[in-house]
Amino acid sequence: METTQQNLLLKGIGVSPGIIIGKTFLFTSDDIEIPLITLCGKTEINREIERFRQALEKSRENLRAVKKEVERKKQKEARYIIDAQLLIMEDKLLVESIIKTIQERGIDAASAVNETIRNLSRSFDDVSDEYLKERKTDFDYIGERIIRNILGAKRHNLSTIHEPSIIVAHDLSPADTANLDTSVIIGFVTNTGGKTSHTAIMARALELPSVVGLKNVTKEVKNGDVIIVDGTIGVVIVRPTAETLRSYSEKKQMYEQLKKELFQYKDLPAETPDGYQIRLLANVELVEEVASILEHGAEGVGLYRTEFLYLNRKELPSEEEQFNIYRKVIKTIAPHPVTIRTLDLGGDKFLSHLDLVEELNPVLGLRAIRLCLKEVHIFRTQLRALLRASAFGELKMLFPMISGMQEIYQIKDILNEIKHDLRSAGIPFNPGVQIGIMIEIPSAATIADLLAREVDFFSIGTNDLIQYTLAIDRVNEHVSYLYNPLHPSVIRLIKNVIESAHNNGREVVMCGEMAGEPLYLPILLGMGIDELSMNPLCILKIKKVMRSINYRQSRDFVKTIDYLKTAEEIEAFIRLEMKKRFPAAFDVNCA
């Protein structure tokens, strides 16, 4: 790839939200060359052992100095890791096996350290637990530190940075971040790592927008390049054009202004001036996110996705593991409600051991509830875990991709069996736990009146509903222009779903992207939506709009929309009306 390419967009994992624009400081340790030297005779062997011992002592001294620094800066998380690294360096097993390698293999100290550490970290290769696996890097750092001390090669030090910089690195160790002058570092961008890696933890603790897991950002970026880091969505743009810079500067400004401005709405109800209230809930994926949603003004979790539990691992999550996570989610947010959605994935995404036929058309294939009803053991484990967790707070269960009644009958049968088992075993659960279904397939939206009799609530998943209704793959750039939430067919389906639910005394929540977009709020309000569940970052903004528009007028909007024939007409109408009536509601965009 041409390294001077402008506007290069890299996608990683956003681990600390916010937008920053700045110059990079490329933090790469020069690759160390370790020449393998075969030793002759006892003298040379003893000399190498002595070299190793001295380097080890020096490494310990280094780390102790780092520890002091970390303690001074009160970086608790980093201190634990450094403490542990010190213990490793003092570990008899490590010291003895390195010495043994030097003696028995007759090789130089640096190579012996390298080999021993590599063997040690290899024992982590088979670990399925993501967090434990990441700890493998601790051994690598220790090895590198000792080897550098043997060879006299220095690792770059981040304390030499004196102007505002975004650190670009393969990965950052606690020792690296301990030396940071946080007044000049504005963000981190790394090749490796995940949500629980050290870099991510530090980034969140320091509130520095950061993106990790970018694979080879260190190759794409040159020292001093200007980059944009969007830690909210996990995107890095390298060498942005003037135009991109401008649009991101605006976005950044807006984000910051919004954050400040919206905070005042945190504890206010989502209520229109004429007294109509709905509940605003958060879509959540990780258990760690749950605690923060109240800060964003949410009144509960409207959609807890469980796919994350199944990805990137060799074995299926056990009942116990799931139970613990669900219980934690429920307890963290209690007394507020939590809606947990059962597995919404195609088997190709995680079941490598199953012989699944490659599907020509996976979005119309064996996924979500279809997969669960076929591989019932997977489903049962999840349902049992959910039911057990229901004893600990207000849990609602949500089933994805329902296309008709039959699926609900099947689900209920299985649920009843599991409830029976639990009862016989004396395991507590909430027998009245609410069950709901995703309305995201047009067939379900059409027979909402029938479905409403069988379940406690509906959750409209607009992203899929729009895609299936309009037959648009919106990641396909050739047709994505046709993707429009305001298409009259979509509006009619949503209207039908809400009316059918209300006729049967059921509530409707919307959890797609449409829920977090201010433009659509008056229509959804006018149609009578009961709850909106969205990215937590959108909640305060929707609350603000909610508190400035009028319910009765929203109802009138919906009546007028009935007469409009295209999405464009509808959009033009809403924009005009909103601008005229509630200009205050539209002076900010979604972050």
Place this chain on the structure above:
Amino acid sequence: MIQARGNSGVDEVIIRQLTITNELGLHLRPAGLLAKTANRFASAITIEKDGVVADGKSIIQITTLNAARNSTITIKASGPDARQAVAALGDLVINHFEEPLSHGNNPAEPPA
């Protein structure tokens, strides 16, 4: 707790089975706490998981047990202070190493 009777000064063997309850399992920090604590005792101490036995005084061996949350470990100590050693190590496990029940200090925002 299984034990072989012994008078003071005589070696005892104490065995105790425990479940790892902290969120992140025996990663470096808890392994370090175990090893550090074990090193305070004269007894020989092992920690076993799924048939793999680690020296309780070696942080590396403990870490390489790969004991994730909910795994069962067996702590065994034999020596003059075996009882105290197992009690001290068991306390660490039971108190989930005083790790917070959630591992994010300031949880990440989800992608938009």
